[in-house]
Amino acid sequence: MDDGEKRRGDYIPLPVTEVPVSLPKATRRSRFFRLFVAFFSLLAFHYFIALPIAQHRAQFLASDPTAAHPHGKKHLWGKEAEKLFLSVPNEESAIAASRLFATKPHLAGSEGDLKTAKDWLAVLQNELGIEAGSEEPIFPAGSDDSRSATLSIPKTHKPKAWIDVYYPVMNTPLDRTLEVVNKDGEVVWSAELEEVVDETDPEAAEYYLSVPTFHGLSAAGDVQGKLIYANYGRKEDYDALVAKGVNFTGAVVIARYGAIFRGLKIQGAQELGAAGVLIYSDLRDDGPVTVENGYLPYPYGPARNLNSVQRGSVQFLSKYPGDPTTPGYAAYENITRTKGENIPKIPSIPISAANAATLLSLIELEDGAEVHLVNNVDTKITPIWNTMGVIPGYITDEVVVVGNHRDAWVMGAVDPSSGTASLHETIRGLGALLKQGWKPLRTIVIASWDAEEYGLIGSTEWVEDFPDFVRDHVVTYLNLDSSVSGARFGAAGSPSLAHFIRQAALDVPHPTKEGLTVWDAREDVGPFATGEVATDGLAFSTAIVDNAPDTSLGVSPMGSGSDFTPFLQWIGVASAEGGFVGTVGDAVYHYHSVFDSERWQELYADPGFSRHVAVAKYLGLKILRLSSGVVLPLNTTNYAYEIGSYLDGVEKLALTAEVDVDFTPLRKSINALQAASHSLDFEKAAAEKELRRIIHRLVRRKRTIKKKIHRVVCKIKKALGRPCHGGEDEEVRRHGYGHGRWFGGENKCHAVKHDEAAEEGKQLRSRHYRQSGANWAGHVHPHGSFNPTILSVLALDETADDAAYAEALGVPKLPKWPLAKLRKVAKRIRAVNQKLVSFERGFISEEGIPDREWYKHLVVAPGKWLGYGATPLPALSEAIELEKDEKLAKHEVGRLVNLIDALAERLRVHD
Numbered sequence: 001m002d003d004g005e006k007r008r009g010d011y012i013p014l015p016v017t018e019v020p021v022s023l024p025k026a027t028r029r030s031r032f033f034r035l036f037v038a039f040f041s042l043l044a045f046h047y048f049i050a051l052p053i054a055q056h057r058a059q060f061l062a063s064d065p066t067a068a069h070p071h072g073k074k075h076l077w078g079k080e081a082e083k084l085f086l087s088v089p090n091e092e093s094a095i096a097a098s099r100l101f102a103t104k105p106h107l108a109g110s111e112g113d114l115k116t117a118k119d120w121l122a123v124l125q126n127e128l129g130i131e132a133g134s135e136e137p138i139f140p141a142g143s144d145d146s147r148s149a150t151l152s153i154p155k156t157h158k159p160k161a162w163i164d165v166y167y168p169v170m171n172t173p174l175d176r177t178l179e180v181v182n183k184d185g186e187v188v189w190s191a192e193l194e195e196v197v198d199e200t201d202p203e204a205a206e207y208y209l210s211v212p213t214f215h216g217l218s219a220a221g222d223v224q225g226k227l228i229y230a231n232y233g234r235k236e237d238y239d240a241l242v243a244k245g246v247n248f249t250g251a252v253v254i255a256r257y258g259a260i261f262r263g264l265k266i267q268g269a270q271e272l273g274a275a276g277v278l279i280y281s282d283l284r285d286d287g288p289v290t291v292e293n294g295y296l297p298y299p300y301g302p303a304r305n306l307n308s309v310q311r312g313s314v315q316f317l318s319k320y321p322g323d324p325t326t327p328g329y330a331a332y333e334n335i336t337r338t339k340g341e342n343i344p345k346i347p348s349i350p351i352s353a354a355n356a357a358t359l360l361s362l363i364e365l366e367d368g369a370e371v372h373l374v375n376n377v378d379t380k381i382t383p384i385w386n387t388m389g390v391i392p393g394y395i396t397d398e399v400v401v402v403g404n405h406r407d408a409w410v411m412g413a414v415d416p417s418s419g420t421a422s423l424h425e426t427i428r429g430l431g432a433l434l435k436q437g438w439k440p441l442r443t444i445v446i447a448s449w450d451a452e453e454y455g456l457i458g459s460t461e462w463v464e465d466f467p468d469f470v471r472d473h474v475v476t477y478l479n480l481d482s483s484v485s486g487a488r489f490g491a492a493g494s495p496s497l498a499h500f501i502r503q504a505a506l507d508v509p510h511p512t513k514e515g516l517t518v519w520d521a522r523e524d525v526g527p528f529a530t531g532e533v534a535t536d537g538l539a540f541s542t543a544i545v546d547n548a549p550d551t552s553l554g555v556s557p558m559g560s561g562s563d564f565t566p567f568l569q570w571i572g573v574a575s576a577e578g579g580f581v582g583t584v585g586d587a588v589y590h591y592h593s594v595f596d597s598e599r600w601q602e603l604y605a606d607p608g609f610s611r612h613v614a615v616a617k618y619l620g621l622k623i624l625r626l627s628s629g630v631v632l633p634l635n636t637t638n639y640a641y642e643i644g645s646y647l648d649g650v651e652k653l654a655l656t657a658e659v660d661v662d663f664t665p666l667r668k669s670i671n672a673l674q675a676a677s678h679s680l681d682f683e684k685a686a687a688e689k690e691l692r693r694i695i696h697r698l699v700r701r702k703r704t705i706k707k708k709i710h711r712v713v714c715k716i717k718k719a720l721g722r723p724c725h726g727g728e729d730e731e732v733r734r735h736g737y738g739h740g741r742w743f744g745g746e747n748k749c750h751a752v753k754h755d756e757a758a759e760e761g762k763q764l765r766s767r768h769y770r771q772s773g774a775n776w777a778g779h780v781h782p783h784g785s786f787n788p789t790i791l792s793v794l795a796l797d798e799t800a801d802d803a804a805y806a807e808a809l810g811v812p813k814l815p816k817w818p819l820a821k822l823r824k825v826a827k828r829i830r831a832v833n834q835k836l837v838s839f840e841r842g843f844i845s846e847e848g849i850p851d852r853e854w855y856k857h858l859v860v861a862p863g864k865w866l867g868y869g870a871t872p873l874p875a876l877s878e879a880i881e882l883e884k885d886e887k888l889a890k891h892e893v894g895r896l897v898n899l900i901d902a903l904a905e906r907l908r909v910h911d
Helices: 003-009 025-062 078-086 091-101 111-128 144-151 202-207 235-243 262-271 353-365 417-435 457-465 467-473 495-506 518-523 538-547 565-571 598-605 607-628 636-657 664-719 728-735 739-743 754-764 788-795 802-809 816-841 874-881 886-907
Strands: 138-140 160-166 169-181 187-190 221-225 227-229 252-256 276-280 348-351 370-381 384-391 395-405 442-449 474-479 488-493 575-581 860-862 870-872
Touching: 078 417, 078 607, 091 111, 091 417, 091 598, 091 607, 111 160, 111 384, 111 417, 111 442, 138 144, 144 160, 160 457, 169 348, 169 353, 187 353, 202 598, 221 252, 221 276, 227 353, 235 262, 252 262, 252 353, 252 370, 262 276, 276 353, 276 370, 348 353, 348 370, 384 417, 384 457, 395 417, 395 457, 395 467, 395 607, 417 442, 417 575, 417 607, 442 457, 442 607, 457 467, 457 565, 467 474, 467 565, 474 565, 474 607, 488 495, 488 518, 495 518, 495 575, 495 607, 495 636, 495 816, 565 860, 575 607, 598 607, 636 664, 636 816, 636 870, 636 874, 636 886, 664 816, 664 886, 816 886, 860 874, 870 874, 874 886
Parallel strands: 138 160, 227 252, 252 276, 276 348, 395 442, 395 474, 474 575
Antiparallel strands: 160 384, 169 187, 169 370, 221 370, 384 442, 488 575, 860 870
């Protein structure tokens, strides 16, 4: 072996069987250090990078509605909110509320009325969690405080309540006289004008003199003349008498209540030269429940007390409602006033059935006898009090208004306190939701109107005070007048709300019959349905017809007679109302009498108050669904087809009246409106589908992030020698993430696929589908609602920046991907809702209806000689039926064409 080979051999590795020599100490420390650094780097990555990023992404992506509420509660929405709400209203509480508001007189403008305004303020404060300040929030209308209270609603973020004071002209009775005077000038009979009571009804006995029998807003006067019986005092009744040669000049007219608004009976007589009017309650209009059929009179039985008297306003309601001296503007205390053009110039008083029978018999017996009528009233500017409450929503500039009037002619256990008791229970339910962290998508305003009985004064003055606010922000108005006076359920509303109204009634159990719903109560009759009915009881039969549906959907159109009037007829706000009314076999309701008492209500109208509670639940469901639905449940397509039906009726009128009018342009305009509404239906479905698609992607991304976090955590646990259990599926199971969290549990919004929407569109083109009651309300299940946290983006306008979107969602920063998509779909849904709201607005003409220009709705309004009842296409109908004027009718066709064409263009969805 040479030296080179020896040098190479010196470097041959040792055999593996040899024991290796130990590594240097420094090398062992280096290896341990590397493991230590790797472990803590992984831990640091998890806590300082991966976890914060994941938390930020998850915070946005999840928008978890079960995140802690500021009061430690969980957010509620959708079916969960409805379930909790429906568990709250109960009979005992409703009875207590009724006894609070209906056992003492509270005529508008009285001290008793002011007390009820404050009592209602306390209800709102207690139930909605509003802190009562050191000073009562009572603000004169027109003051900075009053105007700020309403105008700041879009900027309000916690519940609030206050009282607005308006100053209309009203009157109260001083003295009244009704006598029969023979031809020698001697008084042969003098009527006892007050209601006769006894202790059987304790409140009636105590308060029967508190509000004397009189007509609100009646004229003062002392007149004497011959008596003329005018049946119901309708225009056709007067026309028939004139045709027979009857001269009304200087006469006193006597007419029975019913068929039309009482003020129009006086207006008709006044226009014919009559000197005064008496109005009485006729037993023929009471159906089978009469003394003649063996029923005892109240307070001993269900029949009419013969001494009962119906008070009421005699304002000319179909001319304009509200304060007579401030038409079109608010009744501030020191405002400039007119003389009042919607009130009578001749005196009138109401009388009982007993007095009417005596009067009519004496006039027949006494040749040449005349009637002497005296009505003295104190007419003056009188304060009234609207009590207002606000529950702010995520979208504070879209407002649902709910209203019930509070004033009564005496105690008003039915009118209006049955509605007040039902609304009390509804508010308790909303308060319970608030305490559990619920917040509506849209703001809710709750109004307790005053002076409705004098002519819808409180509501009208508020709308006239804030017309721009109502026009810009109020999406719907829900009215509740009397909620229970009998066994039968009835509902009225704008045709766009018909399906929605029906569905809400279908979702509330029948108050007295298991297995049925409130909707089924439309066929109910009272317990006294035996006995003969007078063949000429037109008012009674008319009441039955009025309570029956005017369309096969079962929801009647709205004319006037309650506080929806200024919203619907002056601004064009889609409106609705409903409750239980008297019908065949119910105890006779003593309307506007001292016998409209708590005893009568608890004994006859609603023993146990189950119907009051049913109305509270029905109203509450409407409030929840209108205030929380992504797309407003306004069915413009049904409305568009309903207008076509209205035109069918007008064409028949024209044939009967022999008025030659070409309706072809109007028919074409209505067809175009129907087509535009169909396009909006598809846009509703597509916009909601897009929102659902975005949410689906967000949910998937959240799950991906959670999986990655889980993998990191598992690696750390394994490095520490701890087992790693579960996974993303386990996390979903534990925390409930997934589509249910986005769509309100099991109640998902039904975003219709394009082929399904096309099929529904075909069905909508047939009247059968339109009237079938199918739920075509933005394709949304009635319970369905999206997670309100993410839907708060709908409250942002087009100028909102990234920070505003992040703030709306409660996160510090938004991931880039969903921002543009959310902005686009939010804008799209807001645009859809604006079009839906604009539909009813589109029928408002600033010119108004001829001779009563305050009424601006050209598709539906109270009939000129009806007052209460709705007249479709009123200006056109009356040009034909009343005026028989072809030129005027053609002008009205042109006005309708212009309005409908403009509306169709606004409604149309452009690509």
